[in-house]
Amino acid sequence: MTILVTGAAGFIGTYACRALQARGEPVVGLDSYNAYYDPQLKRDRVAALCPDVDIRVLDLVDRDGLSALFEEVRPQRVIHLAAQAGVRYSLENPYAYVDSNLVGFVNLLELCRHRGVAHFVYASSSSVYGDSAVPPFSEDQRIDRPRSLYAATKAANELMAHTYAHLYGLHATGLRFFTVYGPWGRPDMAPLLFSRAVLAGRPIRVFNHGAMRRDFTHVDDIVAGVLGALDQPSPDEPPHRVFNLGNHAPVELERFIAVIEQAAGRKAEKVYQPLQPGDMVETMADTARARAAFGFEPATTIEAGMPEVVQWCRAYFGANA
Template identity: 50%
Template sequence: MKVLVTGTAGFIGSFVAKTLIQRGDEVVGLDCINDYYDVRIKYGRLAEAGIAQDSIVENQLLQSSKYPNYRFICLELEDRENLMNLFKNEKFDKVCNLAAQAGVRYSLVNPYAYIQSNIVGFVNILEACRQFGIAHLAYASSSSVYGLNEKMPFSTSDNVDHPISLYAASKKSNELMAHTYSYLFGLPTTGLRFFTVYGPWGRPDMALFLFTKAILEGKPIDVFNHGQMLRDFTYIDDIVEGVVRVLDHNATPNPTWNGLNSDPHSSKAPYKIYNIGNNNPIKLMDFIEAIEKELGVVAKKNMLPLQPGDVPATYANVEDLVKDLDYKPNTSIQEGIKNFIQWYKEFFKVCV
């Protein structure tokens, strides 16, 4: 296949692109490389795929020095004209849209970033896919869409009408927009609700990164909701395996769907939603203990209340993923944390 993967300077996108490249697909990676977090990590991910920082020029396709079947372009999804030109010139078979303005808490202070990237940018992707006959669009949604839902585990058949952050609302809007395009234009779309992704090359604004950095620097860690949090931590390799399987498995219509007793996340349109989570929620204090054990240090802790926009628990029902794609994430938290800390020490040249 020839695949456009957006967000390839990002955490999940960089791994998905590399997996597709290594199995022989032709891949074009896209990212605007914004400064939401430390760009050294973004440029490091690109370098892993053979894209040197000093070679990057906005809106110019660059050939990887490592992979003959990989090229990269620095481009914003909001740049409709150049995005359309890219689709026109490259004639992609499929698209994996993983570019987005991430982060729940940041959406409380900079809402416009989410509207531009996650809504304007996403409709540009949908329009390009429609106009240029893309066979399948797989895109990132989020477990944040479950919002105030307290029914556990979270199922794609659950109501998601009560988001509690603009980030979550923007991701739900992506699902609604995708369904509209699937129905009106027959564009197969599949949304992926990711659950707390972690691992090497992870985002610096996520708990594992923040905790590890603070502990190694001898600083206290901020423990929200007084530690009474449950998270369905999902290792990056498990996420990538799920994404690639979904990308290969085009969404198809459900001819028996009637809107009464049917799964609301299948449809008469070629549209589907999947959870990708470990299906095994971990107590936040157990997660911290695993980090402490791996580092050989007991963390100082600031016990704080639940932050606005956060939910106290996440837990993925992955029955559809198992049924349709014969896949269930299974990496243990101990293995995942060990791999992350090994990467962290190497990348930041930490000696402990």
């Protein structure tokens, strides 16, 4: 019962591979190791968290390469975490999002359909809620007013997966992640950006003049949700469901920075700026549906989770972070 994990060298992917291995699942990964951020961090992350996983270097747009991998591995389940991430980068390089998040997604759907994959679990995003969002965000709210191309591609993924479930009976589950953080996290996101800057005494940019709230969710809680969803394919017709995976506890940006300051042992130099194009002012997950379906109960507060991120940044990046 091999499980294929795409984006296996990514932040959530490595933790997911480690958790699957810990419960005895045979795992094969793929990752393109692209240069959106330093590929060395990805290699180090794999070496630290899941060094024994067979991870193939492969791009989602390589249709022939993906087909050959499916023929060789014959996965029964797929956890699709690979994507071009980042709201702000989608303003600079839209084609990367079309290639990875749209073309690559269809390539995987087609292979899952034709190769008889029993369950396709894929990463969506809290960004899909866009301008229609009313906290707490529930899965029944509209997602047709995205604030970025990244969000639009994730909303499109949900529509594509629903279509394949409807037409071909493909069991598919979408997971809307809410601001995932933890050691070995993405260096383009606030938890690492702020932690590294405060440790090094560099200023941090605080957007919307600090008037923002985020539903920060620890990676361990997210991975518990991924595995819970994997084990519970939809009984519905069509067999497609979408779940929020968040902490259901939005945190004010100033409080988040204060937790980092305390862990780092120094004050942050804050540079207040207007809201960035594409950003959302507040995110907050309604997690009742995931709790009812597979017992999702996130337990990690930022007071418990962020100090370990700061400690990891100090250890990995050195004194100057």
